[in-house]
Amino acid sequence: MTSPPLVLSARDVRRDYPVAGQPVHAVRGLSLDVSEGEWVAVVGPSGSGKSTLLNLLGAIDRPSGGSISIRGQDVARMGDAEATRFRLTGIGFVFQRFYLMPTLTAAENVELPMSEAKVPRAEREARAKELLRYVGLGERTGHRPFQLSGGEQQRVAIARALANRPALLLADEPTGELDARTGTEMITLLDRLNRDGTTIVTVTHDEALAGAARRVVHMRDGAIVDDVTVRPL
Amino acid sequence: MILRLALATLTRRRARTALTTAGVAVATAMLLDMVMLGSGMRESFRGFIEQQGFQLRITPRGTMPFDTEATVGGGAALVVALQGDPDVVRVAPIIGTKGFVTRAGTDSVIGAFLLGLDPTVQGDYILAEGRDVAAPDEMVVNAAWLASTGYAVGDTVALAAGYEPQVRRLRGIKTVRIVGRGRFVMLAGGDRAAALPIATVQAIGGEERRDRVSVVLVATRTGADVEAVRARIERADPRLSALSTTAALRFVDERLSYFRQLAFILASVSLAVGFLLVTTLVTVSVNERIGEIAVMRAIGVARWRIVAQVMIEGVALSAVGAILGLGLGLVTARWLNGILATFPGLPAAFDFFLFEPSAAFRSLGMIVLCGIAAGVWPAWRAATLPIARTLREEAVA
Ligand SMILES: Nc1ncnc2c1ncn2[C@@H]1O[C@H](COP(=O)(O)OP(=O)(O)O)[C@@H](O)[C@H]1O
Numbered sequence: 001m002t003s004p005p006l007v008l009s010a011r012d013v014r015r016d017y018p019v020a021g022q023p024v025h026a027v028r029g030l031s032l033d034v035s036e037g038e039w040v041a042v043v044g045p046s047g048s049g050k051s052t053l054l055n056l057l058g059a060i061d062r063p064s065g066g067s068i069s070i071r072g073q074d075v076a077r078m079g080d081a082e083a084t085r086f087r088l089t090g091i092g093f094v095f096q097r098f099y100l101m102p103t104l105t106a107a108e109n110v111e112l113p114m115s116e117a118k119v120p121r122a123e124r125e126a127r128a129k130e131l132l133r134y135v136g137l138g139e140r141t142g143h144r145p146f147q148l149s150g151g152e153q154q155r156v157a158i159a160r161a162l163a164n165r166p167a168l169l170l171a172d173e174p175t176g177e178l179d180a181r182t183g184t185e186m187i188t189l190l191d192r193l194n195r196d197g198t199t200i201v202t203v204t205h206d207e208a209l210a211g212a213a214r215r216v217v218h219m220r221d222g223a224i225v226d227d228v229t230v231r232p233l
Numbered sequence: 234m235i236l237r238l239a240l241a242t243l244t245r246r247r248a249r250t251a252l253t254t255a256g257v258a259v260a261t262a263m264l265l266d267m268v269m270l271g272s273g274m275r276e277s278f279r280g281f282i283e284q285q286g287f288q289l290r291i292t293p294r295g296t297m298p299f300d301t302e303a304t305v306g307g308g309a310a311l312v313v314a315l316q317g318d319p320d321v322v323r324v325a326p327i328i329g330t331k332g333f334v335t336r337a338g339t340d341s342v343i344g345a346f347l348l349g350l351d352p353t354v355q356g357d358y359i360l361a362e363g364r365d366v367a368a369p370d371e372m373v374v375n376a377a378w379l380a381s382t383g384y385a386v387g388d389t390v391a392l393a394a395g396y397e398p399q400v401r402r403l404r405g406i407k408t409v410r411i412v413g414r415g416r417f418v419m420l421a422g423g424d425r426a427a428a429l430p431i432a433t434v435q436a437i438g439g440e441e442r443r444d445r446v447s448v449v450l451v452a453t454r455t456g457a458d459v460e461a462v463r464a465r466i467e468r469a470d471p472r473l474s475a476l477s478t479t480a481a482l483r484f485v486d487e488r489l490s491y492f493r494q495l496a497f498i499l500a501s502v503s504l505a506v507g508f509l510l511v512t513t514l515v516t517v518s519v520n521e522r523i524g525e526i527a528v529m530r531a532i533g534v535a536r537w538r539i540v541a542q543v544m545i546e547g548v549a550l551s552a553v554g555a556i557l558g559l560g561l562g563l564v565t566a567r568w569l570n571g572i573l574a575t576f577p578g579l580p581a582a583f584d585f586f587l588f589e590p591s592a593a594f595r596s597l598g599m600i601v602l603c604g605i606a607a608g609v610w611p612a613w614r615a616a617t618l619p620i621a622r623t624l625r626e627e628a629v630a
């Protein structure tokens with residue numbers, strides 16, 4: 001049996017924050033491989049470097065050292081324009097605080113990355129509708145973020161993250177602002193996404209979320225201290 | 234979508250957008266008015282002087298160029314002498330004095346500015362009603378004169394050259410007919426004025442006015458050296474000083490340069506105010522949406538699109554403000570013109586604000602350029618923000 005191809009391969013990644021006087025080593029020489037179809041939950045105490053790692057994987061931050069390759073592209077060495085393009089088409093981001101555009105409707109929020117990627121209007125409208133139906137918001141396409149609950153907003157954010165069919169979905173504490181019940185719904189949605197083939201890396205300290213993932217990576221002080229695959233592919 | 238986002242940002246904070254637009258409109262109006270003021274005074278003076286079609290204005294030496302109080306004697310001889318100059322084609326002697334009538338149906342005496350001139354070559358009034366003076370006992374008056382005396386065009390009145398208030402006695406009375414109403418370009422709006430043939434005014438003025446003139450206007454042959462004619466006239470009669478319209482314009486220009494500088498400074502201030510208003514608003518709006526912008530960048534929206542979005546905001550604000558300001562500027566210019574026209578001592582036909590479409594477009598263009606410039610810094614800041622750190626700071630906030 002051949003193992004599935006790697007989506008992500010990080011080698012010796014470091015990230016230092018040059019805080020005056022005493023630089024913070026948020027990620028220190030971390031290596032991580034993620035295969036296609038995996039769902040990795042990165043867990044660890046607050047301040048252990050989880051978010052920093054996720055930002056590096058998603059090319060919204062640059063490592064101080066090491067290399068990060070996603071689908072064979074070296075993320076660490078990209079210029080701004082290239083990294084932006086890469087984030088648009090290669091990565092789907094979900095943030096703890098949803099971060100939808102308040103002036104756009106749910107459908108328009110989902111269309112935004114497609115519009116940026118120059119997907120023709122008819123196609124992106126159809127796909128936005130389809131994605132919102134997929135996350136269970138087929139009836140709410142015309143609603144604005146303020147008309148949606150936290151859980152609904154987060155589902156719109158997931159639909160937006162999936163808009164350009166990314167190789168990797170990155171989510172930083174996606175249940176962090178949700179109550180237990182909507183958090184569970186979110187976990188169910190992520191699980192469905194993963195079963196349907198989306199590779200996911202989530203950062204969380206939500207045990208339920210971590211428990212749902214196939215693989216759990218433990219971090220402490222910017223390094224991986226444990227890596228357990230609970231449900232192999 | 235970017236355009237929609239930019240405009241949505243403006244409509245999201247309606248009151249703030251409206252206030253800023255109003256501010257830009259006021260700045261534009263001010264700018265436009267100052268541009269109009271700068272060129273208006275000069276142009277209207279030029280038109281004003283050139284409309285008369287005379288190149289030289291001869292006055293008694295030592296008087297102000299537009300003073301009509303002082304006179305010189307030997308008017309007839311002076312006219313003949315001037316006509317003798319080969320370069321002179323037309324000579325229009327004028328005398329300015331006072332005239333009196335009793336108000337219709339009462340015995341109260343009303344004074345007015347009395348202008349003696351040659352109706353065939355005059356450039357002092359523009360006929361607005363009736364016909365021009367054609368006989369020695371005919372007179373053209375202005376609206377203010379008619380209003381305060383109660384007479385109408387067609388009436389016959391007893392015109393007096395002098396009045397002694399102590400004994401309430403009019404002297405030098407002549408019966409004249411009002412044949413027309415004119416607009417006296419040199420006079421302020423409220424001043425009463427009447428014009429008659431110069432010979433009539435000299436005659437009723439008695440000894441005091443006999444053969445005297447206040448101003449002689451001279452038209453030169455096309456192609457003549459006006460400066461040479463001017464010099465010849467002054468040399469021939471040392472009592473006189475001759476001023477060419479070009480010199481008069483220069484004189485006025487010098488006088489107005491102060492106004493123009495003031496207008497320039499105020500115009501610059503308006504531009505600066507417009508610029509600061511728009512930068513402030515755009516900066517505030519960028520700060521307020523810094524998280525949204527960081528998210529857009531994180532999900533792959535290109536830098537230049539963020540720049541465009543922020544710039545559109547500034548341009549839209551300043552363009553709408555500029556258009557409103559154009560209207561506001563024209564209204565205030567007209568209003569100010571109205572106020573200034575009734576200012577004592579200023580000619581009614583004098584326009585302070587001149588609307589020139591090119592100047593208006595220049596003002597609007599400058600305001601819109603300001604709007605573009607105003608967006609540059611906030612746009613650059615928005616486009617280059619550190620994405621990860623901004624998101625983190627937003628999450629903390
Ligand atoms: N922009 C920054 N400047 C300075 N220090 C930072 C910055 N971002 C994160 N850190 C530090 O890096 C460490 C890891 O932070 P983070 O990755 O957010 O941890 P986690 O997500 O696991 O809570 C922390 O000590 C934090 O204070």
Ligand SMILES: [Mg+2]
Binds near residue numbers: 050051052
């Ligand atoms: Mg974190």
